[in-house]
Amino acid sequence: MSIALLAGPPGGQGMESLSPHQQRLGALPAVPPALIDSIERSNLRGKGGAGFPVAIKWRSVASQPGGAPVVLANGGEGEPLSRKDRMLMEQRPHLVIDGAMLAAGAVGADEIVLYVGADHVGAIQAMHRAMTERTASERARLRLVSAPVRYVSGEETAAVHFINDGIALPTSIPPRPFERGIDGRPTLIQNVETLAHVALIARFGDDWYRSLGTGNASGTTLVTVGGAVPQTVLIEIPQGMALADAVNAAGGITSDSDAVLLGGYFGGWVESSTAWGLPLDADALRQLGYSLGCGVVAVLPAGRCGVVETARILAYLAHESARQCGPCTFGLRAISAAAGRVAALTPTPGDLEHIQRWAGVLAGRGACRHPDGAAGLVASALRVFAAEFQLHEHDRRCSVASLAVAAS
Amino acid sequence: MSDRLAIGIDRIKCDGHGVCADLVPEMIELDDWGYPIIRAGAIPPSVLPHARRAVSGCPTLALRLQRVAARR
Amino acid sequence: MSSQLLWYTTRGAGAVSLVLLSAVAVLGLLARLRFESRGWPRFLSAAVHGDLALMTVVFLVLHIVTAVVDPFTHLGLAALVPFGSYYRTLWLGLGAIAFELLLAIVATSLLRRYIGARVWRAIHWLAYVSWPVAVLHGIGTGTDRTALWMVAIDVVCVAAVAVALIWRVLVAPPDPLADERRLAAERASFGTGR
Numbered sequence: 001m002s003i004a005l006l007a008g009p010p011g012g013q014g015m016e017s018l019s020p021h022q023q024r025l026g027a028l029p030a031v032p033p034a035l036i037d038s039i040e041r042s043n044l045r046g047k048g049g050a051g052f053p054v055a056i057k058w059r060s061v062a063s064q065p066g067g068a069p070v071v072l073a074n075g076g077e078g079e080p081l082s083r084k085d086r087m088l089m090e091q092r093p094h095l096v097i098d099g100a101m102l103a104a105g106a107v108g109a110d111e112i113v114l115y116v117g118a119d120h121v122g123a124i125q126a127m128h129r130a131m132t133e134r135t136a137s138e139r140a141r142l143r144l145v146s147a148p149v150r151y152v153s154g155e156e157t158a159a160v161h162f163i164n165d166g167i168a169l170p171t172s173i174p175p176r177p178f179e180r181g182i183d184g185r186p187t188l189i190q191n192v193e194t195l196a197h198v199a200l201i202a203r204f205g206d207d208w209y210r211s212l213g214t215g216n217a218s219g220t221t222l223v224t225v226g227g228a229v230p231q232t233v234l235i236e237i238p239q240g241m242a243l244a245d246a247v248n249a250a251g252g253i254t255s256d257s258d259a260v261l262l263g264g265y266f267g268g269w270v271e272s273s274t275a276w277g278l279p280l281d282a283d284a285l286r287q288l289g290y291s292l293g294c295g296v297v298a299v300l301p302a303g304r305c306g307v308v309e310t311a312r313i314l315a316y317l318a319h320e321s322a323r324q325c326g327p328c329t330f331g332l333r334a335i336s337a338a339a340g341r342v343a344a345l346t347p348t349p350g351d352l353e354h355i356q357r358w359a360g361v362l363a364g365r366g367a368c369r370h371p372d373g374a375a376g377l378v379a380s381a382l383r384v385f386a387a388e389f390q391l392h393e394h395d396r397r398c399s400v401a402s403l404a405v406a407a408s
Numbered sequence: 409m410s411d412r413l414a415i416g417i418d419r420i421k422c423d424g425h426g427v428c429a430d431l432v433p434e435m436i437e438l439d440d441w442g443y444p445i446i447r448a449g450a451i452p453p454s455v456l457p458h459a460r461r462a463v464s465g466c467p468t469l470a471l472r473l474q475r476v477a478a479r480r
Numbered sequence: 481m482s483s484q485l486l487w488y489t490t491r492g493a494g495a496v497s498l499v500l501l502s503a504v505a506v507l508g509l510l511a512r513l514r515f516e517s518r519g520w521p522r523f524l525s526a527a528v529h530g531d532l533a534l535m536t537v538v539f540l541v542l543h544i545v546t547a548v549v550d551p552f553t554h555l556g557l558a559a560l561v562p563f564g565s566y567y568r569t570l571w572l573g574l575g576a577i578a579f580e581l582l583l584a585i586v587a588t589s590l591l592r593r594y595i596g597a598r599v600w601r602a603i604h605w606l607a608y609v610s611w612p613v614a615v616l617h618g619i620g621t622g623t624d625r626t627a628l629w630m631v632a633i634d635v636v637c638v639a640a641v642a643v644a645l646i647w648r649v650l651v652a653p654p655d656p657l658a659d660e661r662r663l664a665a666e667r668a669s670f671g672t673g674r
Binding site for chain 3: 421423426427429431463464467469
């Protein structure tokens with residue numbers, strides 16, 4: 001790929017400044033009148049995890065009454081296994097800002113908020129430097145906001161809540177941010193990777209973008225590959241590429257593996273035999289019942305127990321709950337505690353049955369999708385590691401040699 | 409034509425008082441911690457008065473009636 | 481209508497109102513216990529609390545109307561204005577205040593869906609003023625205030641509310657999510673600690 005998000009100077013050299021950015025790709029084009037149509041034909045979907053069609057979102061925001069809209073470039077990246085947003089902002093900040101400018105022009109927004117995690121220092125510094133390189137009129141519309149890095153702080157309503165009131169916790173809907181968000185105005189929230197793709201589509205067209213994908217898929221996508229690979233890497237792949245090929249591009253697996261965590265903590269486990277052949281395309285995966293999520297592919301190494309890893313993730317998710325809704329606060333905590341006991345080979349009778357029952361009534365009962373993600377993860381774990389869960393609960397044995405016990 | 413109504417809830421306002429489950433058990437039951445599990449979809453016409461009572465009886469005003477197919 | 485009948489009705493309705501208002505207060509204070517049993521479903525506590533409050537208003541209206549129209553008392557509508565009556569200005573004034581606060585509380589409760597939980601709760605706190613002021617009104621100006629039966633009623637009502645108040649403060653479980661929410665909000669902001 002000669003033109004792509006990460007093409008250009010190797011990542012190790014830090015951020016790409018404005019001048020090389022413009023030399024490589026051309027100046028930021030004026031907002032084409034039919035940009036939204038072009039985005040629609042490109043079939044671009046949001047890269048934050050939900051995969052919502054971008055063109056539909058933009059049209060919704062543009063048609064809202066209630067004041068000039070605001071664009072929020074969401075680089076919150078609370079998912080611990082994902083690196084793409086912070087690295088994209090670190091290396092290609094101008095792509096993100098270009099995309100945000102184009103989005104603002106297309107929906108009639110006069111203000112852009114760049115939302116970054118406070119811990120992602122490299123990203124903050126690069127975005128800050130990039131802002132200083134822009135024109136004065138662009139800088140007047142840009143605002144950099146850094147928020148606490150928590151799992152839910154990248155959630156749309158949480159980002160708006162933080163900007164309005166300083167608390168990065170989700171709020172109830174209605175109203176959704178696209179109706180009333182920052183300062184009560186219609187707010188377009190788009191993941192930074194999505195905006196970077198927009199910046200390229202506006203320059204080179206949707207035909208070009210579609211051609212980058214494999215088969216029916218269009219465009220490229222950023223994937224963080226970790227686990228049983230030489231090291232965690234961020235790669236850019238044509239959408240539709242087989243998961244095994246992506247893992248090979250990331251250095252290949254370093255051990256046998258029974259399962260892959262696809263999509264991040266709110267994605268799900270897939271047995272490896274199925275996983276290797278899965279196309280890494282948001283649309284295709286959804287149709288197959290999986291989720292690309294935020295582009296995380298984590299290969300479970302040999303010697304690691306799926307039950308123990310799942311319990312560890314659930315403990316994290318329970319801890320990261322916003323604690324605003326009863327079902328998530330208490331239900332997810334109970335599931336996590338039970339999973340921890342099962343993982344540690346000290347189950348209470350009925351733990352597995354409880355996990356199944358509680359997870360079954362978790363989805364859709366919170367103000368945000370945090371409990372839904374956890375419920376999906378649990379369901380996939382119970383399916384993929386069914387035998388191991390039984391072994392842990394009934395025989396109090398773990399088939400994997402090492403017993404790294406999950407803290408619950 | 410009249411839209412069918414469903415029960416919507418603000419999960420942050422809900423404090424698990426459980427009054428709703430008493431008043432409209434056809435649509436709402438409580439989980440192990442006293443928080444409502446709400447049957448999705450249209451409220452049967454015979455149950456609608458009870459649903460209205462549940463909505464106005466909620467101590468934190470967390471419940472509302474909304475048109476069916478409103479997501480979340 | 482004979483003045484005697486009006487007078488007795490005023491006093492009787494006043495006593496009944498005090499008992500009812502005290503029952504309302506007790507139920508309101510104990511609402512936090514979220515009491516329920518087989519014979520007493522959850523919704524009943526709030527429902528009875530509200531129904532008794534409405535009954536209290538009915539008896540209070542009776543109490544006030546019979547007092548105002550009674551030719552013997554020369555009270556007139558000025559009595560409804562706090563401290564607007566020449567007769568026992570202070571004590572009647574307290575009664576007027578207690579009544580008007582109660583009206584505000586009842587009205588906002590009936591219109592709760594339209595004014596929202598926050599405003600409703602703020603006004604409802606006035607109950608902590610309304611009840612004691614009503615008791616003082618009765619003790620200050622009640623014709624029967626020294627009668628044994630009335631003293632007994634006063635003692636029982638005050639004791640019941642006092643016990644309920646102490647119970648509520650000491651025993652009533654807090655909202656299960658209150659601490660959690662505060663903790664999570666702190667961690668999600670740049671306030672105190674991360």
